[in-house]
Amino acid sequence: MADDSAHAMRPATGGSLTARLSVLMFLQFFIWGAWTVTLGLVMQTRGLGSLIANAFSVGPIASIVGSFLLGMAAARYLAPRLLMAILHLIGGVLLFVLPAMLTPARGDTFVLVLLCYMILYMPTVGLANTIALKSLGDRVDRFPFVRAFGTIGWIVAGMMIGWAGLSADPQIFRVAAVVSVALGLYSFSLPHVAPDAPKGDSIVRQVLCVEAFGLMRQRSYLVFIVCATLISIPLAMYYAYASAYLGTVGIENVGGTMAIGQMSELAFMFSMPLLYRRFGVKPLLLVGMAAWALRYALFAVGDGGDGLWAVYLGVALHGVCYDFFFVAGAIYTGTIASPKGVNAQAQGMLTLFTYGVGMLLGSQIGGLLYAALPATPSVADWHQLWWYPAIAAAIIAVLFQFTFRDTTKGTMA
Secondary structure (H helix, E strand, C coil), X not given: CHHHHHXXXXXXCCHHHHHHHHHHHHHHHHHHHHHHCCHHHHHHHCCXXXXXXXXXXXXXXXXXHHHHHHHHHHHHCCCHHHHHHHHXXXXXXXXHXXXXXXXXXXXXXXXXXXXXXXXXXXXXXXXXXXXXXXXXXXXXXXXXXXXXXXHXXXXXXXXXXXXXXXXXXXXXXXXXXXXXXXXXXXXXXXXXXXXXXXXXXXXXHHXXXXXXXXXXHCHHHHHHHHHHHHHHHHHHHHHHHHHHHHHHCCCCCHHHHHHHHHHHHHHHHCCHHHHHHHHCHHHHHHHHHHHHHHHXXXXXXXXXXXXXXXXXXXXXXXXXXXXXXXXXXXXXXXXXXXXXXXXXXXXXXXXXXXXXXXXXXXXXXXXXXXXXXXXXXXXXXXXXXXXXXXXXXXXXXXXXXXXCCCCCCCCCC
């Protein structure tokens, strides 16, 4: 351990470390992108459309449960790379067995096993960030480049699934399983970083993120958190039902088409710090919210004929939707939290409200709207559904415009 500790304390130098961490991010998000993008289409094709909402609710639940039980507790006692290896190896086994459960008779079991898998997977997202940031040391300027390979991994996964004709096939889980096992083994070779040591004498206060929740005493940040939670409700509907909608309008390469959104995200990602400094947080967040409303409106008017352009444009808007709100929001959170020394807790709290509370509500609300559609929805039926998140996102944007006041003056932590 002495050698490992000494290694962890050395400054990060050379391109080899950046390459190793880039591979980590690529594999980490390839796994997720391989199955989640077209899961709604797979379930609809296999007669499990009524359970799509429940399947997409397990991620938000796992974000909450997994972060507390594994990400915050176990990470105190196990080195991040070891915990990564264990979680991905066990997770790979679960992914291998999931395709056999995608039948109407075993639908509830499928959702339960998927929940177990996501409880294992979700903490690894934070662990991957932790390994990368601690390994880079003072060279955190390399992190955006490293993290971009996660988006590339998601894109490649979607394109591979589409090109292989697996967009509606349960075998998407076996593709993810192979890569999960590979990442589990690869994790043993990652740089060693020490587990987080408890600070102070109140572990309960740290686990409950008391200091981070205290940031919401600032009115501007409270408004941001409320709007971030609300905008995550229509976001969940995109993740859950966009693939099924694309299949209905006649797009065959659904996985590859959905990857267009990640390409757009990648294009905007590197510009976020510059745009944040230039314009400040409010214009970026407002554009991101407006983009969500526009995207769903495009889905509500697009079709498989002359309106196909609207569907593709709606998918391509993902970069604006995601980066201008969620990436800018993460930067804003860091700006607010850094002076208080609770950046990590605040980022975790933001994830809790957006990917946890907001997306859980969105998955369930989306499920109610989908349940009102016929068993085999037509394009016109989908149009009716998409107007609900379009109007909701527009209302949230207006609410944000008139209630949020930026006090950071575009500075960055």
